[in-house]
Amino acid sequence: MAIDRKRVIAALSKLDVAGNEEGLIPAYNVFVNQMPTTFWNTFANRLTRQVGPDMLEAAEWLLVNAAHECGYHTGYGIITSEEWRSVVAPMVTDAPADVLHGAFAVFAAWGWAKAEIVELKPGEKMVVRAYDYYEADVVEYGAMSRPAAYMLRGICGAFMDLAYGGDYDPTGKTGIRTFQCVQTKGIECGDDYGEFVVTRA
């Protein structure tokens, strides 16, 4: 792996995310927002707690799907951006594996999670560990009975789509959801880290 993770995080975490005169933040071919983590956590937590046991998996899928689609399009925007070209691209010697490692450094820079790839079988499987992530903040005492890092699950799957799912499709009709992710451990469940296993869908 040729990616200097610390250097990527240091460079991209300082990106100017100030809005324009319209109050919008256009960047990476998307409109970016920066909101308190409690907003996203509150909605996901209330939704999954209120739907009842029969609909819980369906609600979780919807939350994961939102992140998967976001990760696919925004992830593509990131790896084709000027910032990527100037900071990360010169370090890439073994694509697409290095691209994935670089993408997870950006992951950290955006504040999504302190995460890294611990296992990668190109085109087949990826295991990611997250040692700090905002979705775990829903628990301040004790441990949840099931993991709740829906955003991380979706993003991990999306990044494998971008690396090994074929050409990027801006319409989202192909290329996306060629991989799926299962969360096997969670800080919110009392584990030391969150673990995310991505395999072919």
Next chain:
Amino acid sequence: MPVTKKTEIIVERRYDPRACRHTINGTPYVLHCHHYMSLYTQLAEDCSMLDGRKLLAESAEDCAFERLTAIFQAQSLDHVADRIAVAEQLYALWGLGGMKVVCAGPESGEVELTASHVDEGWIKKWGKRDKPVNFVTCGFIAGMFAAVFGRPTRSYSVIETSSIVCGADRSRFEVVAN
């Protein structure tokens, strides 16, 4: 006589490389995109399991109320005009767009958006439509009015009467105390 708004929100950004977390004034923040916002909005609208629109709006209301109350206290803002000026800036800081409070009192108010992350993101992703989608801003406005006038959350109802996503040049919201 119009009141000149000069008060500015104080923003202290930090990035903790050990935890990989962004904070603004000590509160954890995260970057997301219009795809995520649009899909959460669609999820809220299509959710047959419960009233997802209300859930999303209330999540935004609670978040805006908590942040604005903390900011008003930290910056010792007691006047309505100062509080509204800061609330408009917070809305833009979050990347949600250009918000203008047209008028506001403890019992009612009117708010306009000159630009909207939710609406323009939705259009960019799926195109225009004939129904409003900005549940997040309805919640933000309800939380803002509660914080500005020192009332608890769920004190105000907000109705979106005109929408950028429907083709209007600006979105419009009417606020009334419950």
